[in-house]
Amino acid sequence: MHGRVKVRTTEEEVARKQKERQEKLKKFKYAMQKIQGKRNQGELDKELLELTGNVLSSNPDIYTLWNIRREIFTLFLKDDAMLDEMCALYDAELQLTEYCLKINPKSYGAWHQREWVLTTRSDPNWAQELAVCNKYLKLDERNFHTWDYRRFVVSKCKPSLKDEFDFTTEKLHDNFSNYSAWHYRSKMLVALFPDVEGGRPIEDSHHKHELKMVQSAAFTDPDDTSAWFYQRWLLGAVRNSVKLVVVTVTKSKTTLAFNQYVSHDYVKDKIQIVFNKSTIAGDWISCTGNQYDIVWIFKHTETIQDDMEIEVEHDGDNGKNVVGCVKVKPFTFIGKNQISFQKSYSEPVLKELETQLDACRQLLALEPDNKWTLLTTTVFLYCIDAKKYHNEVIENLQALKSIDKLRIGYYNDLITKWCIENQLNNYHGDNSISFKISFDEKISSLPHLQFYSHCENVDLSNQNISSKGLPSLIVLQNCKNLSLNNNKLTTLKGFPSLELEVLDLQNNDLDKSEVDLLKEKLNCNIIF
């Protein structure tokens, strides 16, 4: 036949590849041996640079070789004769890493080496480095290594925040499934557009714009979670200050509960306990023994009298807040603060949320079983007016449990949290020292339990609390009677050391031996 070409068959091809691989392996082993040999001999020279460079160009992930190269560079730096050459060597090193990153764009070693070169050499070109990052992000806009490295470069060359913010816009317009870009955007947003006047993290018009943008992404592709993360972050971007929620003073203990975790330094500096108009001294002890806590115990040597005047001063973010305590029974004083879980958005942002809620409702009419639409609607309702929409929110969450079965636990926890918050709405005026769930939904976890740290009687019977929730009980520092009757407890591991008198553990799937052990530890009456 004329003009025909002969082509390798697939078998020949396989055999050829196999052979090639074996040869590669042989070469690799030989090179690694030689490298180790030279290093052991202390021959940290240019030849070793070349040897390690060759191996790295096909295997960029061998950390050891990058380490050896840095050793060589460090040695060269001490050598005055090398002075003129260093610049060229650094450039070559950058070229090598760039080559390696082409092979594996997620090579930790290569990115790290680049960082090392640029921070070590005296003449780094940061602008050029930023261009390299942008080039790599063009090739793979989601590579978190590049984003991470880029943040490092940005910290050095300091481009304008606005440019950086616009860069994220550009990247998100290419492809909005990009956690790194949304995250970076959130950082730029609060740095660039804080609401100085209103004391909120983000200025109104920008907060609105971002909400719009993320809603657009969420509606374009609801199955993409990156946008939802950003949306939740935006919705949570409200003023959030530390509040003292309840003070309890008894003969045995003085406890303070906060709405969020605060440090030892915080309570030491910001809180003053005043008995009969005089500030008293004492030590702060976390109830869990951690650095940050929501319930702090104040150890002091004063004697508690039945007719004391007790006040707690909190030097908070919004000025001084004085909580006066009332006597609820002999030798027991309680002071509470007005609390609200309602997020306080500015008027324009709230308007925007209402518009978006409206859009969600329209969509929901079109596709009532769409999980994302229903969830977003629910979150909006909660954020706009949790109290007003409480029943609708809970109904929606119940519906979501049957639409999205994989996340039943998540929805249960949300129901629990938001129902407790709703119950806490009447918290301030109530001076009872008993706590009982007052709604029909069963709770599956124990959020906001520190609000009840003053209660002597805590009735958590007939709920869905599992053993995982037990450690949270530590905040019940003043509890004497605790009922966990008819829950989902399977073990008592993690049960905190509380000074209980009666503990009801009936109707749980528990081992008697465990109960006996706990009885010994707590030294209380356990009903089982």
Next chain:
Amino acid sequence: MDDDLPTDFEVIVVGTGMVESIVAAACSRIGKNVLHLDSSDHYGGLWASYNFDGLQKFIKEVNADPKRQWPVYNLSEKWYIEKESSEPEQNEDKKEGDENKTDDSKAETQKKIWSQANFTAEYRKFNIDMTPKLLFSRGPLVELLISSNIARYAEFRCVTRVLTWLNDRLAPVPCSRADVFATEAVSIVEKRMLMKMLTSIVGYNEEEMNNEFKDWNDKTFKEYLTHKGLTPNLIHYVLYAIAGGTDKMPCLEGVKECKKFLMSLGRYGNTPFLWPMYGSGELPQCFCRLCAVFGGVYCLNRPIDKVEIKTLDEGKRVVAIQSKSKTLNCNNLVVGIDECPKEMLPTEPVETSDISKAVFITNGTIMPSEKEPLTLLRFPPLTEEGHAVTVLEVGPATGSCPKGLFVVYFITKMVKDAESDLQQYAARIFDFSGDQTAESDKPKCLYSLYYNVKDTSVPVQSVASEVHVCAGPDVGLDFDRAVEQAEQVFKKICPGEEFLPRAPDPEEIVFEDDVTHGPEFARHDDEEGDAQ
């Protein structure tokens, strides 16, 4: 005539249009002995691309001898600019002067004033297509180019945007996920509706398809979209721009077209389309090149005079072709419809509608954008009896024209003639005043060419089973029908053979005693020894 062209071939292909070239490559690739002829001095036939000089020659040729390029008629060429620049030197000076100024933006906006002489001087920078077409990124031609390894002969650019004519102005069509996200033209509820419609059309399997559309057989796509609750804006995007349809488009066809469009998204760029660098006319040549690599013999400027079927002694039939007083024999003749002698065609003419086309050369894009755009614009019909109009705008980056210019193609089904069918569309996006200095939000049209082409895309059965007639270009956006027909012709000539199997890369080719060392490219003797 005395030439050393061999006279006996297994396959002779006449005409270097798309279908013919694919068949030639496919036959040569599996070892058929192929001769490929063309009556013109260039490749492509009706599918050719011309530089500006070539275009002028083509126009002259058609005007002088209408029979030579019989499918083309109604040519009407018009200039909107001066023959010579009135003060060319001064103009240059002025430009330089501007560049020296510190105000860069002003220098940039200063547009070159074009004259006909400039076109002539830069004629080689033009590649003007007679049959401009796009490739769907996952369409049959792209797949064929990849699977056959012919793609290495070609270069492409992504179409950067799809536009439509909506509410009396140009509007970008949000067709990809990124577009839908970024657009401010539709509300968020519409975004969800649009994405839902698009993803469900792509996602339907056959059963779901049958289920969803069982009652829609005799209804229009527009009725379906309306039934699904899409807003008028969304219906416009989906029906006119994505499906490329009209109000009359049948539902199932609309769904099919949408699916084709959407399936091709996300492979190479932000739109589903590729445009061949240097024009669509490059593509037939890529196939010819493969044909030649596998031993095909090429001869341009070689018209054929007569075709006869001869029966030899054993009852074997051969096709005898008279060309320049030489007889060429083959078992199978593949011939483009525009080159086919009348005696080989059936006597009753095929019913077809003709095509109206236009080429405009302008001094700017129809809608400015950050980077040089490559645009597909789909006009819905503006009149009751009219058809949808496809517009392609290509710029210097595609190798179609010199810097500062754009080539814009218009294609539609003929109603009256090219000029009356297309002028009203062109008038909406171009400024025909010819005044290049006046401010205008539309680009200035510098040159226009209207023409009609007979639609020769309907397959024609020749009178002899050894003669295979290849269809000409259709009015459609893509090359799909040409690929399909080429494969059918090939299957007839070489039943049971593989259609364009992957051509080896040079390094995969084995030279006899060179197996272990891989591809050293040397030793001409050995290569020849192998071949014998």
